[in-house]
Amino acid sequence: MTATQRATDALIILALMLLAWQALHQAVGATALPAPLPTLSYLAKFLPTARFAANAWATLVSFFYALILSYALGLAIGIWMGIHRLSGAVGEPILISLYTLPKVTLYPVVLLIFGLSVSGRVTFGAMHGVLPVALLTMNAIRNIPPVYLKSARALRLSRWQTVFTVLLPATLPEVVSGLRIGFSLTLLGVLLAEMFAAKQGLGFLIINAMQLLQGEEMITVTLVLFVFAALANMLLLAIDHRLHRRV
Amino acid sequence: MNAIGWIRLAVIGAAVGALELASRSGLIDHRVVIAPSEMADALVRLLISGQANGQIALTFGIVIAAVLISVVVGFALGAAIHALPRVRQTLEPLFATYYAVPIFIFYPVMIAIFGLSVIPILLMGVLTALVAMIIATLNGLDRIPRVLMKVARVHRMGRLQTALRVSLPAAAPHLFTGIKLAVSYAFIGVIASEFLLAPAGLGRIISDAYSDFDNRRMYALMLLLIVVATLVNMALHALDQRWAQRRGIVRP
Numbered sequence: 463m464t465a466t467q468r469a470t471d472a473l474i475i476l477a478l479m480l481l482a483w484q485a486l487h488q489a490v491g492a493t494a495l496p497a498p499l500p501t502l503s504y505l506a507k508f509l510p511t512a513r514f515a516a517n518a519w520a521t522l523v524s525f526f527y528a529l530i531l532s533y534a535l536g537l538a539i540g541i542w543m544g545i546h547r548l549s550g551a552v553g554e555p556i557l558i559s560l561y562t563l564p565k566v567t568l569y570p571v572v573l574l575i576f577g578l579s580v581s582g583r584v585t586f587g588a589m590h591g592v593l594p595v596a597l598l599t600m601n602a603i604r605n606i607p608p609v610y611l612k613s614a615r616a617l618r619l620s621r622w623q624t625v626f627t628v629l630l631p632a633t634l635p636e637v638v639s640g641l642r643i644g645f646s647l648t649l650l651g652v653l654l655a656e657m658f659a660a661k662q663g664l665g666f667l668i669i670n671a672m673q674l675l676q677g678e679e680m681i682t683v684t685l686v687l688f689v690f691a692a693l694a695n696m697l698l699l700a701i702d703h704r705l706h707r708r709v
Numbered sequence: 710m711n712a713i714g715w716i717r718l719a720v721i722g723a724a725v726g727a728l729e730l731a732s733r734s735g736l737i738d739h740r741v742v743i744a745p746s747e748m749a750d751a752l753v754r755l756l757i758s759g760q761a762n763g764q765i766a767l768t769f770g771i772v773i774a775a776v777l778i779s780v781v782v783g784f785a786l787g788a789a790i791h792a793l794p795r796v797r798q799t800l801e802p803l804f805a806t807y808y809a810v811p812i813f814i815f816y817p818v819m820i821a822i823f824g825l826s827v828i829p830i831l832l833m834g835v836l837t838a839l840v841a842m843i844i845a846t847l848n849g850l851d852r853i854p855r856v857l858m859k860v861a862r863v864h865r866m867g868r869l870q871t872a873l874r875v876s877l878p879a880a881a882p883h884l885f886t887g888i889k890l891a892v893s894y895a896f897i898g899v900i901a902s903e904f905l906l907a908p909a910g911l912g913r914i915i916s917d918a919y920s921d922f923d924n925r926r927m928y929a930l931m932l933l934l935i936v937v938a939t940l941v942n943m944a945l946h947a948l949d950q951r952w953a954q955r956r957g958i959v960r961p
Binding site for chain 1: 713716717720721740741742798799800801802803805806808809810811812813814815816817818820821822893896897900901904905906912915916918919924927930931934935938939942943946
C-alpha cells in the first residue's frame with residue numbers, strides 16, 4: 463500500500479468519525495454531546511491551562527512507573543517461563559486465565575493495600591500490562607529454533623551470554639509485540655484506576671467533568687487520550703512491523 | 710489429569726494456603742485481605758440469603774446479551790467487510806488501533822448520551838467484544854484453503870451451499886476464537902463499566918461494598934466473579950481443544 467493511499471484512508475476514517483460525531487450531536491442535543499467545532503475550540507483553550515498540565519503530568523508519571531514495572535516483571539516472568547519448560551507448562555494456563563479476568567474488580571484490594579496513592583495506580587496499571595508481556599515473551603522463547611540453542615551450547619556460551627546474544631535477538635520481534643500490547647493495557651489500567659478513585663489525572667478529569675455536566679471538557683480529555691493512545695500505538699506498530707520484516 | 714496438571718493444582722493450592730495462613734496468623738491485616746476460607750464462607754451465605762441474586766442475574770444477563778449481539782453482528786459485519794476489499798483496506802488501520810485505545814474513556818460519554826442505565830453498560834460490552842469478532846471473522850474467511858472453493862465449484866454448489874457447507878466449516882476454528890475473545894471481552898467491558906458507575910449490577914455492589922468497608926461481602930462477590938470467569942474460559946478452552954483434536958490438529 464502506498465503512503466498516499468494510507469493517508470487517504472486515514473482521512474476517510476477521520477471524516478467519517480467527525481460526521482458520526484456531528485450526527486450523534488444532532489440526535490441527542492448539545493448538553494449530552496457537544497458538537498465537534500465548539501469542542502475543538504474548547505480544546506485549543508484548555509490545552510495551555512495549568513489544570514490540564516498538572517493532571518496530564520500526574521497521569522504520565524503513574525503511567526511511566528507502571529510501564530517500567532510491567533515491562534520488568536513481564537520480561538522476567540516470560541524469560542523464566544520460556545527457558546524453564548516445566549514452569550512454562552504449569553504457569554501458562556494460570557497466566558491466560560488471569561489475562562481474561564476482569565481485573566477491575568480487584569482494584570479495591572489494591573486500594574486497601576496502598577490507599578489512594580500513586581503506588582496503587584502504578585500497581586493496578588502494571589497488573590494489566592505484565593500478563594501480555596510475559597505471555598508473548600514466553601512464546602517467543604519457546605518458538606526459537608532448537609538449532610540456535612545448540613550452536614550456543616557448541617560455542618560454550620554462558621547462561622547470560624546465551625540470553626543476550628542468542629535469545630534476545632531471536633525473540634525481539636515477538637517480544638516487541640508483547641511490549642506494544644503491554645503499553646496499551648498498562649495505559650488502560652492506569653486510566654481505570656484514575657476513573658474509579660483518584661483526585662488527579664486525566665481519568666479523574668473525565669469522570670469529574672461528567673459529574674459536573676461539562677460535556678466539552680469531558681469530550682476534550684477523552685479526545686486527548688484517544689489521540690495519545692492511537693499515535694503511540696501507530697508508532698509501536700511501525701517498529702513492530704519493521705522488526706518482523708527484518709527476520 | 711497429567712503430572713503438569715497436578716503440579717499446577719499444587720501451585721494454586723499452595724498460593725491459596727499461604728494466603729490463608731498469612732491471614733489467620735495475623736500477618737496480613739484483616740481489614741486488607743480476608744482469609745480465602747472466609748471469602749468462600751461469605752459467598753455461600755450471600756448466595757443462600759439471596760440478597761445479591763438479582764444483581765448477579767442482571768450482570769450475567771447483560772454479559773450474555775452483549776456476547777450474542779457482538780457475535781451475530783460481528784460475524785455479519787466481518788463477512789460484509791470481507792466481501793468489500795476497498796472498505797476493508799480503509800478500515801484496516803482502525804482495527805489495528807482499536808484495542809490500543811483505552812475504551813473505557815468513552816464510558817462517561819455514553820452515560821452523558823444515554824443516561825445512567827443498562828444501555829451504556831450493554832454498549833460498552835458490545836463495543837469491547839464486537840471488533841474482536843469482526844477481526845476473527847476476517848481471519849477465518851482469509852484462511853479458507855483455495856482448493857476447498859475449487860472443490861465447491863467442481864461440485865457446482867450454489868453460493869448459499871458453498872457458504873454453509875464449505876466456507877463456514879473451514880472458517881469455524883477462527884470464528885470460535887472470535888467467540889472466545891468476545892466472551893472474555895464482553896465480561897470485562899460490562900463488569901468494568903458497572904464498577905465505574907452504574908445503577909445496579911455485580912460491579913456496582915462490589916464497589917458499594919468497598920465504600921462501606923464491608924470486606925466479607927466485597928471479597929465474596931470478587932470470588933464469585935473470578936470463579937465464574939475462570940470456569941467459562943476453561944469450558945470454552947476445553948471445547949476448542951476437543952474440536953482441534955477431532956480435526957486432527959492438537960494444539961498445545
